[in-house]
Structures are given as structure tokens and as C-alpha cells.
Amino acid sequence: MNLILLHPSDLIAKNLARLKERRYQHIRQVHNAKIGDELRLGMVDGLMGAGTIVALSDHDLELEIQLQHPPPEPLPVTLLLALPRPKMLKRILQSVTALGVKNIYLINSYRVDKSFWNSSLLQGENLREHLLLGLEQAADTILPKIFLRPRFKPFVEDELTEIASFTTAYVAHPGVTTTCPYHQGEPVTLAIGPEGGFIPYEVDKLQSCGFTPVRLGERVLRVETAVSVLLSRFI
Amino acid sequence: MNLILLHPSDLIAKNLARLKERRYQHIRQVHNAKIGDELRLGMVDGLMGAGTIVALSDHDLELEIQLQHPPPEPLPVTLLLALPRPKMLKRILQSVTALGVKNIYLINSYRVDKSFWNSSLLQGENLREHLLLGLEQAADTILPKIFLRPRFKPFVEDELTEIASFTTAYVAHPGVTTTCPYHQGEPVTLAIGPEGGFIPYEVDKLQSCGFTPVRLGERVLRVETAVSVLLSRFI
Numbered sequence: 001m002n003l004i005l006l007h008p009s010d011l012i013a014k015n016l017a018r019l020k021e022r023r024y025q026h027i028r029q030v031h032n033a034k035i036g037d038e039l040r041l042g043m044v045d046g047l048m049g050a051g052t053i054v055a056l057s058d059h060d061l062e063l064e065i066q067l068q069h070p071p072p073e074p075l076p077v078t079l080l081l082a083l084p085r086p087k088m089l090k091r092i093l094q095s096v097t098a099l100g101v102k103n104i105y106l107i108n109s110y111r112v113d114k115s116f117w118n119s120s121l122l123q124g125e126n127l128r129e130h131l132l133l134g135l136e137q138a139a140d141t142i143l144p145k146i147f148l149r150p151r152f153k154p155f156v157e158d159e160l161t162e163i164a165s166f167t168t169a170y171v172a173h174p175g176v177t178t179t180c181p182y183h184q185g186e187p188v189t190l191a192i193g194p195e196g197g198f199i200p201y202e203v204d205k206l207q208s209c210g211f212t213p214v215r216l217g218e219r220v221l222r223v224e225t226a227v228s229v230l231l232s233r234f235i
Numbered sequence: 236m237n238l239i240l241l242h243p244s245d246l247i248a249k250n251l252a253r254l255k256e257r258r259y260q261h262i263r264q265v266h267n268a269k270i271g272d273e274l275r276l277g278m279v280d281g282l283m284g285a286g287t288i289v290a291l292s293d294h295d296l297e298l299e300i301q302l303q304h305p306p307p308e309p310l311p312v313t314l315l316l317a318l319p320r321p322k323m324l325k326r327i328l329q330s331v332t333a334l335g336v337k338n339i340y341l342i343n344s345y346r347v348d349k350s351f352w353n354s355s356l357l358q359g360e361n362l363r364e365h366l367l368l369g370l371e372q373a374a375d376t377i378l379p380k381i382f383l384r385p386r387f388k389p390f391v392e393d394e395l396t397e398i399a400s401f402t403t404a405y406v407a408h409p410g411v412t413t414t415c416p417y418h419q420g421e422p423v424t425l426a427i428g429p430e431g432g433f434i435p436y437e438v439d440k441l442q443s444c445g446f447t448p449v450r451l452g453e454r455v456l457r458v459e460t461a462v463s464v465l466l467s468r469f470i
Contacts, residue, residue, distance in 0.1 A: 002455045072452070072453040072454055073453075075452075094457075095456075095457070095459075095460040098454055098455075098456055098457065098460060099452070099454065099456070099460065099464070100452065100454055137455060137456070137457055138454035138455055138456065139454065139455050140454060179470075182417065216467065216470050217307070217310075217334070217335065217470045218307040218308075219307055219333055219334065219335055219373035219374060219375060220237045220333075220372060220373055220374050221330075221333055221334070221372070221373065222329075222330070222333065222372055224330075225330040225333060225334065225463050228460050228463035228464050228467070229334070229463050229464070229466070229467040229470070230467070231464070232451065232463070232464040232465070232467035232468060233467060235414075235451050235452045235464070
């Protein structure tokens with residue numbers, strides 16, 4: 001946790017926040033904090049700054065906060081990711097959030113196991129926990145938006161052209177020889193398939209929306225590694 | 236498993252290999268293989284090619300093999316990695332191997348928990364399993380070499396200048412503003428610290444051996460993500 005994330009409901013006065021449970025435990029145990037200590041803070045979807053511990057009990061603490069500077073610039077990459085198995089999705093969401101991606105479409109693909117769409121991870125607020133962990137790691141405050149698209153064809157035909165407009169669009173595809181180029185600071189749409197890759201029909205559909213198939217090196221990477229390695233080209 | 240890795244001890248004749256246990260199970264269950272099927276193969280530290288199943292029983296199978304083409308080119312990066320906690324080390328070794336790194340120094344640092352050096356993972360043949368998983372994933376055959384260096388100062392003073400000679404050397408350091416550049420195909424030595432980073436004394440020592448401190452973006456990454464993101468700059 002390189003940043004303590006506050007929520008509006010933590011505020012008990014204009015510049016005073018009260019924390020308990022996970023964040024309280026972390027501040028006590030990892031930071032070994034005492035009254036007067038200063039911590040790095042941010043408000044979810046808001047500004048960053050610092051907070052001074054002004055009260056400390058056995059089960060909560062109070063911080064006087066000053067939030068004044070903006071979070072880091074978003075990474076201008078929209079990520080389309082074939083839904084991975086839940087355990088891997090948790091880790092990928094954390095790392096993708098830590099890398100600064102703000103728009104993530106979890107999409108279907110022929111090789112996505114149908115059961116993954118029924119995972120409790122996708123329901124309600126469960127995804128949010130992993131996005132918050134990514135923000136705390138990276139010291140960022142802006143929550144990524146997650147869009148679930150369990151049907152490939154209507155997503156590509158009805159939505160994708162607009163999503164990818166005014167961006168350079170790539171689809172990771174180990175079958176080609178073009179190496180993924182660098183686009184520092186330019187808007188990119190990046191599609192990454194499931195383990196085993198998108199099937200040819202899916203690559204064709206993406207190409208018809210302007211996506212260029214690219215790879216990174218001769219080796220076949222796990223999705224988790226491929227996501228970090230490909231996003232690195234745009235940082 | 237994008238490649239079935241053979242060991243010299245699998246050979247029962249010049250071009251005939253017998254497999255059992257993990258690889259046998261995988262070929263039966265994942266490939267759903269039958270006699271006559273062809274599989275992608277490689278000999279550990281040797282050539283790659285194909286094998287045809289010529290015999291299949293309830294507990295083993297035999298492959299007629301033809302190994303003729305070389306594995307992918309190594310990634311010309313020597314990696315110095317502050318020893319991570321064992322669970323993360325397993326995943327990092329797999330991804331680093333899959334990315335083609337062939338020389339990995341696991342080094343000490345002030346923020347490395349001393350207990351990590353006593354992990355059974357570092358003893359005997361235990362590391363090898365994770366390197367093999369990385370090779371099977373990437374479809375490569377050349378095992379990385381792992382060097383354990385539990386003392387930072389003698390390693391840097393006695394060995395590092397020679398290791399880094401004729402390479403461009405970088406140390407990942409979130410405290411600087413220089414972005415890690417790209418060096419496709421050129422030899423690089425890359426040092427990555429523990430969670431929390433190298434301490435200033437360690438960064439100074441590395442700089443005195445010619446390492447340039449670099450970072451990737453404003454955000455603080457977990458070591459696991461940082462390794463993939465930084466290696467991507469050299470693919």
C-alpha cells in the first residue's frame with residue numbers, strides 16, 4: 001500500500017477522516033504509526049495529498065487531511081481482454097490498474113471457458129476490491145471502469161468501431177511476425193485474447209475494425225505476462 | 236504447455252522417447268492424444284522439432300522424434316533481481332524464463348527478508364521445475380542459469396563489473412524521472428530491487444558499476460509487474 005485511499009464516507013468533517021478495519025490495521029501494523037505521523041493519501045476518484053494522524057484508538061484512527069495535487073495521468077490505453085479464469089483475473093486487474101489503464105472491456109472469445117462468466121468475482125462490488133488494491137499499489141486514485149461484454153459478435157459489430165476511433169488499435173496474435181511498436185502518450189486500443197489466442201474468425205473481425213495483429217518476440221507468453229509486456233510499449 | 240520438453244534420459248533409442256507421469260498425463264488429458272498424433276517437442280538445452288506417438292499404454296507413451304531446428308534466440312538481458320518472497324519468485328522465474336532471459340542473479344538487498352534465503356525453493360533442483368514450466372510455456376529449450384548471491388557488497392565489488400561489461404546497465408529506481416529506454420537486440424544488464432526498492436547505498440554502489448537509474452512511468456509497480464514491464468523494453 002503506497003497510498004492510503006480514502007472514500008467520501010470516511011470523512012467525519014471537512015478535513016478529517018476516520019479509518020478502521022483493513023486500512024486501520026495496515027497503518028498500525030505496517031506503518032507502525034503513532035500520533036503525529038504523516039501518511040500519503042488520496043481520495044478515490046479525486047486528489048492526492050497527505051494526512052496527519054491526530055487520534056488513535058484500539059480500533060480506529062483519525063487523520064487531518066490535505067489533498068491538493070492531481071493523481072498521475074491515465075495511461076491512454078483502452079484494454080480489451082478475453083475474460084481470464086477468475087484467479088488470474090484478480091492479479092491482472094491489479095497490475096493493469098497499477099499500470100494506469102482506466103477502461104477495461106472484459107470480452108468473450110471462443111476459447112473463454114463459459115463458466116468464467118458465472119464467477120462471483122464479476123458480480124456486484126467484487127471487482128472493485130482488486131482495482132482498489134491496484135490503485136493503492138501504484139499511488140493513484142482514479143478507478144478504472146470495467147465493462148463486461150459476454151457476447152463477442154454484437155460487441156465488435158455494435159460498439160467496437162466507436163471505442164477504437166481516434167486510437168491506434170492492436171490485437172495480440174502470436175501467429176504474426178510484426179512486433180508491437182511503441183506509442184508513448186498516444187491513444188491506443190489493445191486487444192488480448194485468452195490462453196491459446198483468439199481464433200482466426202475473431203482476429204478477422206477485429207481486423208475489420210482496424211486492429212493490426214502484433215506480437216512480442218517469438219515466444220508464447222501467458223496472458224498475465226503478455227498484458228504487462230504489451231502495455232509497457234505504451235508507457 | 237506449448238512444447239513438450241524431453242530430457243536425455245527419456246530416450247530409449249536414437250529417435251525414440253518414452254514419457255510417463257506429468258508429461259504423459261498432459262498429453263493424454265490436454266492434447267487428448269492418440270497413436271499417430273504429432274506433438275511439438277524440444278530437447279532440454281537442445282533442438283526443437285516434432286514427435287509422433289507410436290505407442291500408448293495406461294501409464295506411458297512412446298514418441299518417434301525428429302529434432303532439427305534451433306530454439307528462439309535468447310533475450311540478451313542479464314537480470315539481477317533482489318530475492319523476492321518464494322511464492323512470487325516462482326511466478327517471476329516462469330515469466331522471466333518465458334521471456335527468454337538466460338542469466339538470472341538472485342541477489343541480496345537491505346529490504347530482502349533474510350528468511351527468504353532459507354526457502355526450500357532455493358535448494359537443490361527445486362528452482363528447475365519453474366524454469367521448465369517457463370520453457371514449456373514459451374516453446375523454448377535453453378534453461379536459464381540461476382546464480383544465488385546472498386551478500387550484496389562482495390557481489391557488487393568482486394563480480395558485477397565483469398558481468399555488466401559490454402552491456403548497457405540499468406537499475407529500476409522509482410525515485411528518478413528518467414524513463415527506461417528501448418534496446419532491442421542489444422545486450423543489457425537490468426537490476427530490479429525488492430518491494431520498496433533498493434536503498435540509496437545500494438543504488439550508489441550499482442551506479443559506481445555503471446548502472447543508470449531508470450523508472451517506467453510515475454506509478455509504483457509490484458516487482459512481478461515491473462520485471463515484465465521492464466524486460467519488454469528490450470524485446
